[in-house]
Amino acid sequence: MSIIIETEDVTKVYQMGQVQIHALRGVSLIVHQGEMLAIMGSSGSGKSTLMNVLGCLDEPTSGRYSLEGMDVSSLTKNQYADIRNQRIGFVFQVFNLLPRTSALENVELPLFYDRTGHIKDPMRKSRAALERVGLGDRLDHEPNQLSGGERQRVAIARALVNQPSILLADEPTGNLDTRTSIDVMTVFQDLNDQGMTVILVTHEFDIAAYAARVVKLRDGVIIQDAAVEGRRDAKRDLVAFENKDSEDRDMMGHDGEPAFFTGHGLRVTSPPQQTDVSTCETDSEEEKII
Amino acid sequence: MMPIRNLLKAAYRSITKNRLRSLLTSLGIIIGVSAVIIMVAIGEGSQKSIEEQITALGSNLIIVFPGGSRMGGVHRGAGSRQSLTLDDVKDLEDQATLIDGISPVVSSAGQVVGGGNNWNTSIVGVSPQYLSIRDWPLKYGQMFTETDVRSRKKVALLGQTVADELFGGQDPTGEKIRIVNTPFTIIGVLAEKGQNPMGRDEDDTILAPSTTVLYRLKGGRNYVNMINLSAVSLEAMDAAQEEVRTILRSSHRLDPVEEDDFSIRNQADITEAATATMQTMTLLLGAVAAVSLVVGGIGIMNIMMVTVTERTREIGIRLAIGARGSDVLTQFLTEAVVLSLIGGLVGILMAFGASFVLNTFTPIRALIQPGIVLLAFFFAGTVGVLFGFFPARKAAALNPIDALHYE
Ligand SMILES: Nc1ncnc2c1ncn2[C@@H]1O[C@H](COP(=O)(O)OP(=O)(O)O)[C@@H](O)[C@H]1O
Ligand SMILES: [Mg+2]
Numbered sequence: 001m002s003i004i005i006e007t008e009d010v011t012k013v014y015q016m017g018q019v020q021i022h023a024l025r026g027v028s029l030i031v032h033q034g035e036m037l038a039i040m041g042s043s044g045s046g047k048s049t050l051m052n053v054l055g056c057l058d059e060p061t062s063g064r065y066s067l068e069g070m071d072v073s074s075l076t077k078n079q080y081a082d083i084r085n086q087r088i089g090f091v092f093q094v095f096n097l098l099p100r101t102s103a104l105e106n107v108e109l110p111l112f113y114d115r116t117g118h119i120k121d122p123m124r125k126s127r128a129a130l131e132r133v134g135l136g137d138r139l140d141h142e143p144n145q146l147s148g149g150e151r152q153r154v155a156i157a158r159a160l161v162n163q164p165s166i167l168l169a170d171e172p173t174g175n176l177d178t179r180t181s182i183d184v185m186t187v188f189q190d191l192n193d194q195g196m197t198v199i200l201v202t203h204e205f206d207i208a209a210y211a212a213r214v215v216k217l218r219d220g221v222i223i224q225d226a227a228v229e230g231r232r233d234a235k236r237d238l239v240a241f242e243n244k245d246s247e248d249r250d251m252m253g254h255d256g257e258p259a260f261f262t263g264h265g266l267r268v269t270s271p272p273q274q275t276d277v278s279t280c281e282t283d284s285e286e287e288k289i290i
Numbered sequence: 291m292m293p294i295r296n297l298l299k300a301a302y303r304s305i306t307k308n309r310l311r312s313l314l315t316s317l318g319i320i321i322g323v324s325a326v327i328i329m330v331a332i333g334e335g336s337q338k339s340i341e342e343q344i345t346a347l348g349s350n351l352i353i354v355f356p357g358g359s360r361m362g363g364v365h366r367g368a369g370s371r372q373s374l375t376l377d378d379v380k381d382l383e384d385q386a387t388l389i390d391g392i393s394p395v396v397s398s399a400g401q402v403v404g405g406g407n408n409w410n411t412s413i414v415g416v417s418p419q420y421l422s423i424r425d426w427p428l429k430y431g432q433m434f435t436e437t438d439v440r441s442r443k444k445v446a447l448l449g450q451t452v453a454d455e456l457f458g459g460q461d462p463t464g465e466k467i468r469i470v471n472t473p474f475t476i477i478g479v480l481a482e483k484g485q486n487p488m489g490r491d492e493d494d495t496i497l498a499p500s501t502t503v504l505y506r507l508k509g510g511r512n513y514v515n516m517i518n519l520s521a522v523s524l525e526a527m528d529a530a531q532e533e534v535r536t537i538l539r540s541s542h543r544l545d546p547v548e549e550d551d552f553s554i555r556n557q558a559d560i561t562e563a564a565t566a567t568m569q570t571m572t573l574l575l576g577a578v579a580a581v582s583l584v585v586g587g588i589g590i591m592n593i594m595m596v597t598v599t600e601r602t603r604e605i606g607i608r609l610a611i612g613a614r615g616s617d618v619l620t621q622f623l624t625e626a627v628v629l630s631l632i633g634g635l636v637g638i639l640m641a642f643g644a645s646f647v648l649n650t651f652t653p654i655r656a657l658i659q660p661g662i663v664l665l666a667f668f669f670a671g672t673v674g675v676l677f678g679f680f681p682a683r684k685a686a687a688l689n690p691i692d693a694l695h696y697e
Contacts, residue, residue, distance in 0.1 A: 052691050057610055057689070057690045057691045058689060058690075058691045059689070077614070077615060078614045078615075078616075081609065081612050081613060081614040081615075081617075082612065082614075083612075084609075084610060084611065084612040084690070085611065085612020085613075086612070090610060090611075092610075092694075096603075096606075096607050096610065096694065097607075098604060098607060100307045100308070101303070101307060105303065109607075109608070109611055110611040110612055111296075112296040112299070112300055112613075113296075113608070113611065113612045113613045113614070113617055114612075158611065162612075
């Protein structure tokens with residue numbers, strides 16, 4: 001598989017008055033086409049900063065970043081905008097939909113700014129994107145008429161509508177309950193199955209377990225990069241969850257959380273070059289304390 | 291550039307989805323434009339009515355006042371010296387060649403009783419030519435004759451106001467009235483003339499033969515308050531004025547070194563003075579209007595500033611999904627242009643409405659000039675666009691993440 005993302009020693013320093021905040025201290029990461037990658041790490045470890053750099057929403061302070069073989073570091077502002085429009089779909093934790101604007105119009109928005117001239121029927125394309133995330137019957141709903149999960153799916157449809165090669169999602173399930181989270185993950189897995197490269201940030205192991213690979217950040221550096229063992233299938237979990245849910249309703253007082261929500265569902269195999277780093281299993285204990 | 295159709299769509303959606311914001315933004319323009327147009331219209335309207343009143347003084351009118359004039363035409367106080375007499379009028383009648391009509395004006399004032407009412411008014415003694423000099427038609431009856439003047443006949447013509455006050459608008463011709471206890475017969479009523487340029491009601495007056503007023507009301511002194519003349523033509527005005535001057539100097543037996551003991555004004559002088567005053571007033575109204583336009587503009591800027599803060603997140607979203615800074619800027623500019631145009635049009639409509647109301651229901655006269663409509667429209671547009679442009683420029687220059695996290 002070809003390399004789609006390659007960063008080399010990327011740093012990001014925020015200047016806050018006199019204080020310098022080193023959000024990224026040299027991140028080198030390679031992502032191949034068709035991967036599904038979860039970025040984990042405690043709050044403030046630099047996950048969002050990294051995602052913003054990868055998503056061309058923010059420029060790194062130093063280091064090299066190449067996207068689909070093109071060096072992005074030297075581009076102009078407008079070229080950045082075009083990359084965001086053409087090649088990257090970005091999903092935010094807080095959805096970032098335009099208020100008082102229908103789902104269809106929200107999804108249509110990236111096509112407004114498309115300069116390639118390929119877009120023939122933006123309405124049809126937007127409708128198709130919404131149908132793809134299962135919202136074909138919510139086209140005219142405005143964000144405040146949609147549930148959190150539905151809003152996030154609108155945001156995903158918007159990220160998809162211009163057929164990007166990469167989908168980036170910064171804590172896409174951060175504001176959603178368990179069931180809705182799994183629901184959203186089915187969409188991501190589905191897209192990944194169809195060949196799209198997906199990178200998502202999460203601090204939940206159960207969510208990371210749907211990815212094929214986990215990268216762990218701490219204090220702006222990668223401390224672990226491993227493949228997920230026994231990757232979970234969101235569609236199956238959703239069915240199981242729903243069955244469980246109805247069982248719970250049948251048997252009052254049952255305290256059974258589904259097995260996949262215990263935080264122990266994530267097992268990874270560390271690649272040989274990172275044997276010095278502790279395994280995710282032990283790290284997860286630390287994560288829970290934080 | 292993003293396609294123009296998408297740009298218009300984005301601007302249209304933004305305007306219609308934020309009606310209150312759009313309304314508030316246009317409001318400044320609406321107020322500014324309508325204020326400028328209506329203010330200037332009132333100025334122009336008053337100027338126009340003053341001009342008409344001056345024309346109503348009579349065509350080719352020349353007025354001789356007693357008393358000399360100083361340098362620069364400053365009058366030393368009309369009648370300060372009682373230098374004009376009926377003999378001067380006679381001399382002018384006999385000698386002047388460039389004069390059509392001539393009438394002394396002998397002013398008096400007092401109580402008038404008639405029709406069971408009484409009224410205080412001015413009584414003006416004139417010659418039969420007075421009405422043609424002043425372009426003043428009669429509504430009822432007839433003017434008195436030279437014979438009436440010679441015989442000092444006690445006949446009177448009422449101004450419209452006096453006729454209304456005493457006889458309630460009925461034709462009083464043939465009725466008897468008493469003017470300062472002297473019985474007079476009414477021989478006619480003057481047509482309505484309105485206000486003179488100094489704001490005095492011209493219809494609040496009674497006309498009578500000059501001799502009658504002089505000898506029966508004022509006690510026989512020979513002096514007249516002024517002499518009204520009309521030149522044979524507008525072109526002959528200056529020559530006629532000079533002729534009058536020469537005749538009066540010789541009949542007053544003034545040495546060449548002596549100054550005139552009278553002064554001469556023509557209609558052009560009066561027009562000029564009044565027009566100058568009116569232009570000052572129009573300018574003043576225009577200045578007030580310009581201030582309101584600027585205030586309106588500041589209102590727009592405020593709304594724009596506030597909404598840009600509020601809209602920075604929206605800008606962040608647009609940038610994040612691939613809009614260029616210039617796209618966002620163009621969209622904001624388009625919105626500002628559309629709102630300014632709509633505001634400008636509504637402002638113009640409101641100004642026309644207001645001027646209709648003023649002209650129909652109040653004595654104020656408003657005259658809308660096309661030039662000022664265009665000027666106000668373009669100025670308002672410029673203000674709207676500038677004030678829409680600058681706050682947006684700042685936001686469009688942010689990087690998407692900073693815009694999204696803006697607080
Ligand atoms: N705009 C900013 N200005 C200053 N500091 C920032 C800014 N954004 C993030 N940081 C800092 O950079 C560090 C990494 O932040 P972030 O990438 O958001 O962490 P995470 O997403 O992993 O929680 C944090 O210490 C945060 O305070
Ligand atoms: Mg974060």
